[in-house]
Each structure stands twice: as C-alpha cells, then as structure tokens.
Amino acid sequence: MKYIFITGSSKGLGKALAELFLEQSNTQVIGIARTCTIQHENYTHHPLDLSNPEMVNSFTFPQLSDAEEILLINNAGMLNPIKKIGTFSAEEVSRNIQVNLTSPIVLSNHFIKQFQQLECKRMIINISSGAGKKPIDGWAAYCSTKSGLNMFSEVMQAEQNLISYVYKRIRVIALSPGVIDTEMQAEIRESNSSDFSAVEQFKLYKQNGELQSAQQTAGKIISNLHLLFDKENVICSLRDY
Template sequence: MKYAIITGASKGLGKAITQRLITEGVHVVSVSRTENEELKKLAQEKQVYYNHFPCNLSLENEVQEVFMDIAHYIFQKNPTEILLINNAGVVEPIHKVGCMDPTPITRNIQINLIAPIYISNLFLNKAQHTNTVVQIVNITSGAAVRPIDGWSVYCSSKAGLNMFTQTTALEQAELKTPHLIIAFNPGIMDTDMQAVIRSSSTDAFKELERFKAFKENNQLVQAAVVSNALIDLVLSGDAENGKIYQINELIQK
C-alpha cells in the first residue's frame, strides 16, 4: 500500500499535488496549518484514505512532535512505499541584507531547509527497520542557482535544499538502499507566493516590475499543470536519484 505525505497541502502547488494523488488512489496525509475541506471531500468521494495533521513548520519543536506522530501512524500500517513531498515554502523576507528583521530570516530557513532535512532524516531512519521504500521530493526553485537581489535568504535556503538532496542521494546510493530523493523546480506559478512577491517594493526587490509583468501577460503556469508533470514523473518510476528536475523539461516531454 502506498502513502503520500505532502507539506503545505492546503493551497497552491501542494493542494494540486494532493488532488492528483487522491485521484490516483494514493493514501494521503496532508500537513499544513489549516485543513483544506475540498481535499477531505474529494478523498471521501474517491473512497481514498485521507488524514490531516495540523502543523506550523516554522516551529522546530512542533515539526518534531507532529512528524514523529505521522511516522508512527504510517509505519504501523506496513506501507510498501512512502512518497514524501516537502512542498511547503516561503519567500519572505524580501529585502536587502542589512535591512531585514531577524524573525522572518529564521522562519524562512526553518520552513525551507531545516524542516525538509528533519523530515527526510526521520523517515529514512524509520525505513531502515522495514521493507518500506521511501521516495522524497523536495520542491526547490530557480533561485537556488541564481542570485536575486532582495532574495538572499530564499536563494540560500533553496540552494541548501538542492545540496541536501544531492548529498542524500549519494549516500543512499552508496548504502545500496531502494530509497530515492529528487528536487523539483516548479518554475513561476500562479500561486499565493507570486502575490506576495508582487506586493513587495522596488526598494526591497529590484525585479518587481518583471514579476508583475508575468501576471499581467498571463505567463504564470497553473499549479495543476505543474503538479501533473511532477506526479507523472514520480508514478512512472523513471525518476533519477539525486537529480534536480526543471518543470520545462518535464512539460516538453
């Protein structure tokens, strides 16, 4: 039996991913601060197992407690495979270094980098004592490989996530485990994160007008298109361990 755990599942890409997995008959655990009732209703309609665990991923102790509960809950069901999608992310603080408040800096690194590291470590550890295969997908960004004025923290946390993905894949290959970990750059989507970016100021973010133009010119990709490309890859069994996938290469196939 296959289970999927999706962080940030209540909206945006996380919601689209969860909807697709439910329609595929995958048992789903949703993780976010608030539950999306649409997902719960869809799972009931499709007669697919669904459970929601509320969690504020910016709080270290809460992440540890909630995911220990999730791990215990799922592994006792002896799943054949666990699909872990570290999707939750924040772009803030959007400002130049020297002008940022410390609290959003810590929140960004906790959500974008520390939480995925902790969660991945936990599930790979638990899987050592079972026959369960763990497949991890870390949602990254093009900002991980390109410095962007005003996005120093976001660029850094996503770059760290990429390196964590590649290093973990190397380790799992050396250990000859069946586990797999990849990163996926979804590109520029029409989500709440883009709205946050557009609400910033030119003083804080030099490329503001460019990002506003993406919306005005209908250049933002819909989350459902992105989620379908990702889940097609994941369910195909063709994903390459340690690879950082780009949305454009998947859509073109």
C-alpha cells in the first residue's frame, strides 16, 4: 500500500495532488488541513491548523506496517504579509514563519522519527519557491521562509546520507513548482504596488495565460516522482522536467 500525506489538501496544488493520487490503485491519501473538501473511500482527512504550534506538535503519523511507499508533501504555505520591512507586525511575520517553515520542520521531524527504521520507499517533498533563492521586495517573510526550507531540506538529506544502510535512508527534496493559478496568485495581484513593485507583471501572467493550473502542476509532479526520487540534488525546480 502507498500512503501519501499532503498538507494544505483542501485547495490549490494540495487538493489537485490528492485527487490525482486517489486515481491510483493501492493508494491511501491523508489530507492535513483545516477543512475537508475531498470525499473518497481512500481519503482520510486530519483536521489541523498549521499556524497553531501546539496542534502541529501533537500530530502523530500512524503505524504503517503494510507500507510499500510513504510520501509526505509539505505543500501548505502562505505569502502574506506582502509588505515592506518596517511595516509588518510581529504577529503577521510569526504566522508566516509558523506555516511556511516551522510546521514543515516539525512534521518532517515526526515523519523521520516514525518511519526511519522502515525499509520501504520513503520521501519528503517540501514545496519551495524560486523566491527562496532571490530577494523580492515586499516578500521578506515568504522569501526568508522558503530559503530556510531549502536549507532545512539539505540538512535533512545530508543526515540521511550518513546512514550506512542505504535502504534506511529517506529521500528529501525541496521542489519549486513554478507559477500556479491559485489563491496565492490572486493575493499577489490584489497587492498594492507600494508594497510590491512587480505587481503589474503578475497581473500580466494571468492576462496572458502564463499561469499553470494546479492540476497541470500536480500531474507533472506525480509523473516525475520516480526521477525526483533518484535525483541527487535536494533543491529542484519542476521547470527542469
């Protein structure tokens, strides 16, 4: 049996991934999100607010004695606050860090603790962004957390590579999926140019049909999972596939 854990499974890329995985046989999908928007006999919903540290820390992965493959996709993320440094509040940036960085770190920690000793195929995909590699004005929190997620993923894989018995190693990837037509893109287009100077460019992405659909992106991720698993690099971009 394959077990797929996906955060942010109620909408956008997370929901698209969950629905496509559910088309596969011998696959159980476990959605981790505040709300449930999927009804399927092989789908289990775990209600969880990723901005709540106590709830995230209390999450436990189940015992999976029949697992042939286990995948955790830390997909949930948030862009706000879209504000220049010097104008956002501590609460705004703390929530961003909790959702984008702390929660994936904690869930990955739980995943490794629970599944390290298994010898089946195991993989953690942290959904990152090109914003983790370059500074973007108005996106200080988002850029910083995605950069942190990249480094965390590299450290995780470095530790896994130290395990002498290769079949006990867990594969780790930080994957940039590209520009997707989701609610996050709508938030960007609604931002003020005084907070984000490139807002007009993102409006053009939508007008010119340059945004990928969540379904297209999910399909590309799933069809290339075998290549991502075998790839040596930790930080990857879906544009390369």
